[in-house]
Amino acid sequence: xxxxxxxxxxxxxxxxxxxxxxxxxxxxxxxxxxxxxxxxxxxxxxxxxxxxxxxxxxxxxxxxxxxxxxxxxxxxxxxxxxxxxxxxxxxxxxxxxxxxxxxxxxxxxxxxxxxxxxxxxxxxxxxxxxxxxxxxxxxxxxxxxxxxxxxxxxxxxxxxxxxxxxxxxxxxxxxxxxxxxxxxxxxxxx
Amino acid sequence: xxxxxxxxxxxxxxxxxxxxxxxxxxxxxxxxxxxxxxxxxxxxxxxxxxxxxxxxxxxxxxxxxxxxxxxxxxxxxxxxxxxxxxxxxxxxxxxxxxxxxxxxxxxxxxxxxxxxxxxxxxxxxxxxxxxxxxxxxxxxxxxxxxxxxxxxxxxxxxxxxxxxxxxxxxxxxxxxxxxxxxxxxxxxxxxxxx
Numbered sequence: 001x002x003x004x005x006x007x008x009x010x011x012x013x014x015x016x017x018x019x020x021x022x023x024x025x026x027x028x029x030x031x032x033x034x035x036x037x038x039x040x041x042x043x044x045x046x047x048x049x050x051x052x053x054x055x056x057x058x059x060x061x062x063x064x065x066x067x068x069x070x071x072x073x074x075x076x077x078x079x080x081x082x083x084x085x086x087x088x089x090x091x092x093x094x095x096x097x098x099x100x101x102x103x104x105x106x107x108x109x110x111x112x113x114x115x116x117x118x119x120x121x122x123x124x125x126x127x128x129x130x131x132x133x134x135x136x137x138x139x140x141x142x143x144x145x146x147x148x149x150x151x152x153x154x155x156x157x158x159x160x161x162x163x164x165x166x167x168x169x170x171x172x173x174x175x176x177x178x179x180x181x182x183x184x185x186x187x188x189x190x
Numbered sequence: 191x192x193x194x195x196x197x198x199x200x201x202x203x204x205x206x207x208x209x210x211x212x213x214x215x216x217x218x219x220x221x222x223x224x225x226x227x228x229x230x231x232x233x234x235x236x237x238x239x240x241x242x243x244x245x246x247x248x249x250x251x252x253x254x255x256x257x258x259x260x261x262x263x264x265x266x267x268x269x270x271x272x273x274x275x276x277x278x279x280x281x282x283x284x285x286x287x288x289x290x291x292x293x294x295x296x297x298x299x300x301x302x303x304x305x306x307x308x309x310x311x312x313x314x315x316x317x318x319x320x321x322x323x324x325x326x327x328x329x330x331x332x333x334x335x336x337x338x339x340x341x342x343x344x345x346x347x348x349x350x351x352x353x354x355x356x357x358x359x360x361x362x363x364x365x366x367x368x369x370x371x372x373x374x375x376x377x378x379x380x381x382x383x384x
Contacts (some may be wrong), residue, residue, distance in 0.1 A: 096293075
């Protein structure tokens, strides 16, 4: 049955209202036990698991709140339901469970909202190679905080010669195949 | 308190009033654990979320396509927060251990350092083995290794650092000076993958 807060009626005798009262109790216990320890048990009120059901659109948060919720992240090629954090500034939403890869770039978000992009790049030296940081179907940077690169060969001197929110340029001084790992941390736009 | 299976149909209210009231009293007590009270303006909202350790991850059937589940499992003798999504194979620890820091997305950052007692110009190499391997599935291996170039102690020498033979188990850390020998060189590294 459905929980009925109007029961018992004032003019009902107990033998009439006993059944809806008990039904209400049963429904309350059932609802209470979803994701939580059973009412009368030692874990009463504590969470067994926290299951988040997909919501339509972003969930706002008021001052003093952090809100966790699930809604699809539409940027990747295949949008998936992701767990998001909403902060006081309700225009800031971070899909903390999202990640992705292309042939050039891997990416993920930190729970604080920073975007982390990283990967390995191979090109022919001497010379530079550009790594796009604004590929479609990926989140982008609005600001770059930090970047680093390292060669896979100590004979090759690899360095970052340019970086912006749209791309990273690596340069090497050796002839032939150059490979370097790289990592960029910045303010993400989800 | 225990839940009272009351009232019974033939009960008099004088008999069942107390257990009914006891049930009513018990409900908000349990309701208020982790949540704002039943009479609070914020009732139902969480003050915090305490997750109890589970023996196993939630069954796949309980995490359908429109759901994500958070839960606590024992991992390496520590309680860790896990997230499970419908896409499967995405159970992971979302809290860090010492040398392998998992992000909520499943991306893992492994950090560490290694010290060479002496680095010559001809170069030196030593293996780095991760305390836990990266997964060995497509796009899930080690995807990036970045390192500092080390601290030089004699100008104008500098130290070149590089990696080689990187895979899900570890990599080879290589160092060389441009000239002469440097001693006691510590290289910090960070490896990223899934």
